[in-house]
Amino acid sequence: MRNPEPVVFIVDDEPAVRDSLTLMIEQAGISVQSFESAQAFLNAYGSDFFGCIILDVQMPEMSGMQLQEELLQRKILLPIIFLTGHGDIPMSVRAIKTGAVDFLTKPVTREKLLTCVRFAFAEAEKRVDEAAHKQNAVACLKKLTQREREVMSLAVQGRSNKEIAACLDISHRTVEIHKSNIMRKTNSINLLDLVRITQESDLGK
Amino acid sequence: MTDELTNLSFRTLFDATVEAKLLVDAAGRIVLANPAAQLLFGYNEDEICEVMVEMLIPARYREKHRRYRALFLDNPKKRTMGDGKALAALCRDGKEILLDINLSPIKTQGQFYVLAGFNVTDQRLKAEEALLASEERLRLAKQAAGLGIFDCDCKNKIIYWDEKMRELWGSSNETMSYKEFLATIHPQDRAARQVAFESAIDTTGHEGFKAEYRIINPANGVERWRWISSIGQVHFKDGRADRLVGVVRDVTEQKNLQKKLQAQRNETENLFKQQVAVRTASAIAHELNQPLTAISAYSEVALHALHQEAFNTDNLKKALEGCVEQAQRAGRSIHELLAFLQKSETETEQLNLNDLIQEALGIARNDGFGGFHQVLSLQENLPAAQGNRLQVQKVLVNLFRNAVEAMRIANVPTSKISVSVQTLAETNMALVVVQDNGSGLDKDMVKYIFDPFFTTKPSGIGMGLSISRALIEANGGQLWLDPDSKAGAKFHFTLPLAL
Numbered sequence: 001m002r003n004p005e006p007v008v009f010i011v012d013d014e015p016a017v018r019d020s021l022t023l024m025i026e027q028a029g030i031s032v033q034s035f036e037s038a039q040a041f042l043n044a045y046g047s048d049f050f051g052c053i054i055l056d057v058q059m060p061e062m063s064g065m066q067l068q069e070e071l072l073q074r075k076i077l078l079p080i081i082f083l084t085g086h087g088d089i090p091m092s093v094r095a096i097k098t099g100a101v102d103f104l105t106k107p108v109t110r111e112k113l114l115t116c117v118r119f120a121f122a123e124a125e126k127r128v129d130e131a132a133h134k135q136n137a138v139a140c141l142k143k144l145t146q147r148e149r150e151v152m153s154l155a156v157q158g159r160s161n162k163e164i165a166a167c168l169d170i171s172h173r174t175v176e177i178h179k180s181n182i183m184r185k186t187n188s189i190n191l192l193d194l195v196r197i198t199q200e201s202d203l204g205k
Numbered sequence: 206m207t208d209e210l211t212n213l214s215f216r217t218l219f220d221a222t223v224e225a226k227l228l229v230d231a232a233g234r235i236v237l238a239n240p241a242a243q244l245l246f247g248y249n250e251d252e253i254c255e256v257m258v259e260m261l262i263p264a265r266y267r268e269k270h271r272r273y274r275a276l277f278l279d280n281p282k283k284r285t286m287g288d289g290k291a292l293a294a295l296c297r298d299g300k301e302i303l304l305d306i307n308l309s310p311i312k313t314q315g316q317f318y319v320l321a322g323f324n325v326t327d328q329r330l331k332a333e334e335a336l337l338a339s340e341e342r343l344r345l346a347k348q349a350a351g352l353g354i355f356d357c358d359c360k361n362k363i364i365y366w367d368e369k370m371r372e373l374w375g376s377s378n379e380t381m382s383y384k385e386f387l388a389t390i391h392p393q394d395r396a397a398r399q400v401a402f403e404s405a406i407d408t409t410g411h412e413g414f415k416a417e418y419r420i421i422n423p424a425n426g427v428e429r430w431r432w433i434s435s436i437g438q439v440h441f442k443d444g445r446a447d448r449l450v451g452v453v454r455d456v457t458e459q460k461n462l463q464k465k466l467q468a469q470r471n472e473t474e475n476l477f478k479q480q481v482a483v484r485t486a487s488a489i490a491h492e493l494n495q496p497l498t499a500i501s502a503y504s505e506v507a508l509h510a511l512h513q514e515a516f517n518t519d520n521l522k523k524a525l526e527g528c529v530e531q532a533q534r535a536g537r538s539i540h541e542l543l544a545f546l547q548k549s550e551t552e553t554e555q556l557n558l559n560d561l562i563q564e565a566l567g568i569a570r571n572d573g574f575g576g577f578h579q580v581l582s583l584q585e586n587l588p589a590a591q592g593n594r595l596q597v598q599k600v601l602v603n604l605f606r607n608a609v610e611a612m613r614i615a616n617v618p619t620s621k622i623s624v625s626v627q628t629l630a631e632t633n634m635a636l637v638v639v640q641d642n643g644s645g646l647d648k649d650m651v652k653y654i655f656d657p658f659f660t661t662k663p664s665g666i667g668m669g670l671s672i673s674r675a676l677i678e679a680n681g682g683q684l685w686l687d688p689d690s691k692a693g694a695k696f697h698f699t700l701p702l703a704l
Contacts (some may be wrong), residue, residue, distance in 0.1 A: 014498075014499075016496060016498075016527065016530070017498050017499050019499070020498070020527055023502070023520060023523065023527075024505060024509075027506055027510065040535075083498075085490065085495075086487070086490060103670070106495070106498040107497045107498040107500070108501070108502075109505065110502070110509065174697050
């Protein structure tokens, strides 16, 4: 599945800032959609939104930080570039720790902003890929029976067939059959592949 | 009548006598005591009769009295006791009283008695006692107040002082010469004390003497400065100051406490000022940052467009229009913000600059910026200036504080602030000049001293002179520094005269 063309979503209550940044980013050949408030963005949001958000920290009603929290809650993966009037260090540290890509101080230069946007696009790509893999892995593991899952969790821990048989009190031969079924259902080529899938699904942790 | 008198008993007469009387037998036993005697010594009849007369004599004189009594029996005749001197007698309550005592021998049928009469000589005693009590009261009051007393002989320049004052000065000499006294005063306080002294001994005015100064106490070989507060009154004789009598008090603790409180107040005020500065600055920053962000972005769009071979004229136009609009908006924001900050209309009134200068000097001293000698050249009959009292006062206090701080940094032995006022007829302005005797201002610094946030003080925020200049200008005057001043910093400001 190919990702759609990435878009920069600008959320800033200041019309002149929205307008000038839109011009600047569009000039670099990147599509822009701008919103005058956090709520306007949330209202317009669709699951096909792909790219990154340039988010003003100080906005009336819902602030940039509050929108970030809301997006985390809704599991919306769009990377965020924060824009702030004056760099408040504790605030920027918190924002970065909770997944913001960067924290830029106004006025921002073209170079810095575009570099950041490109980095954020790459981050978006990565997040979407990770999400797709995870979805795929979860789907694969769903096909397994209860017994097969037990066998798999022991196998990915590096136990031999003999050990698994002893552990689950089944025959060596039965373990072999379960394992072959697991590999087929998850499209895994080898044990390493299986380990990756369980990790991506978050079940192996 | 005569018969009646003859029949009047001895006892009746004895008891009726106003003078206290005792009848004592040859053995020295009291036989009778009249009511006046009972009252005087504080015994009732039963208690006083049949006891030895020595009971009424203080213990230390009893032995002597027995001997004198024996001598009297050898040669009994009417006489006074103690050759006219008052003698001490002991009352029942243990109190001694002084009495004039006369003795008369009486002989009856082989019995021998002595009639003793007592005159209270207490009047003299009471006066003495009252004086002693008054002195004692004064001593206790002085002690309670921690007061030392001095009496300065202005002609011979000798100071007489009491024990407390000697203790404060750490000296055991009974007197001290005026010269020696001056040497004990902190060099920085000598001038101010001298001014107070001279104005007190000035015959034209009749102000009391009032001064605060530090003295050195060489007791225990440890030097320590004590703060002394002194109040006195000059006594004139033949049109000249004769004596200066007054009290001194150690106010070191008070001064230290005051200093501490003042330091705390200054710190709080500084903190507050800093907060105001920070708030104002961030309000300005916020107002400017948005348009600046837009201008920066628009400009880069324009610049980038120009670098491209086939640039989009529409975008370029849009970007430049945006620049202009946002720059205009930034300017408007600043004007609005300033208008908001200065929204209170300055209320002016007619000002007596002479009084205002005196007040401001007082405020500076109270705020912990004292310790300087002031030289005022005020102008009599100065026409009133027009301005806002508080603002002009603030500027003066600020200039005085700066001067004191500068002189403290320069460690000037005798800090001096000169203030002069004059009228400039041609411009219809009043001119005030404030000069200190610190080390003056560096040529390089002069350019910046009126800039906001320029400061040479570690805890300053550099708004004082910048605000002062703004305040004077708001009142229609000007504030500047005399760049050619040789000694210390010299500030000038003008204010319009009231029409």
